[in-house]
Amino acid sequence: MHFWKLLKRRLLSWLRSVKILLDECIDRKLAKQLPEHEVKTVPQMGWAGINDGELLRLAEGEFEVLITVDQNLPFQQNLAVLDLAVLVLQAPSNRLADLQVLVPKILAIVDVAPRGTATVVSE
Numbered sequence: 001m002h003f004w005k006l007l008k009r010r011l012l013s014w015l016r017s018v019k020i021l022l023d024e025c026i027d028r029k030l031a032k033q034l035p036e037h038e039v040k041t042v043p044q045m046g047w048a049g050i051n052d053g054e055l056l057r058l059a060e061g062e063f064e065v066l067i068t069v070d071q072n073l074p075f076q077q078n079l080a081v082l083d084l085a086v087l088v089l090q091a092p093s094n095r096l097a098d099l100q101v102l103v104p105k106i107l108a109i110v111d112v113a114p115r116g117t118a119t120v121v122s123e
Contacts, residue, residue: 017036017037017038018037018038018064018065018110018111019037019038019040019062019063019064019065020034020037020038020039020040020063020064020065020066020067020110021039021040021041021042021045021059021062021063021065021066021067022039022040022041022042022067023042023055023066023067023068023069023070024041024042024043024047024048024049025068025069025070025094026041026067026068026069026089026094026099027094027095027096027099028041028043028044029096030067030096030099030100030103033100033103034103034106034107034110036107037110040063042055045058045062052070052073052076052077053077056077056079056082056084056086057082059084060082060083060084063084064084064085064115065084065085065086065087065110065113066084066085066086066087067086067087067089067106068086068087068088068089069088069089069090069091069094069099070088071088071090073086073088073118074086074088074117074118079116079117079118080116080117081116082115082116083115083116084115084116085113085114085115085116085117085119086113086117086118086119087106087109087110087113087118087119087121088118088119088120088121089102089106089121089122090120090121090122090123091122091123101123102121102122102123105121105122106121109121
């Protein structure tokens, strides 16, 4: 019986897999904390150093969610015109240790985060 529950859980997580882009200010090791999802980093995509507006346009074509720690992004960009959800992590710093505590909340919201808006994820 345990095998079937585990298999069901794996299948459901596979069905809900979300394509996530981690902003360059986030440690790439955070991707390992989101194993059910397809996660890439801005540098992996070759987009390091690109301004926020262009990054959002590029991300929209490839990803469903952008995760960042840039608190100003929602105020500086018109997210409403994008088919992309933005999660803004609010932590004491962008160090991996500070961001890891937010992983359960990220996992709880990443597949339902509304596109065209920014959602703040904090403790």
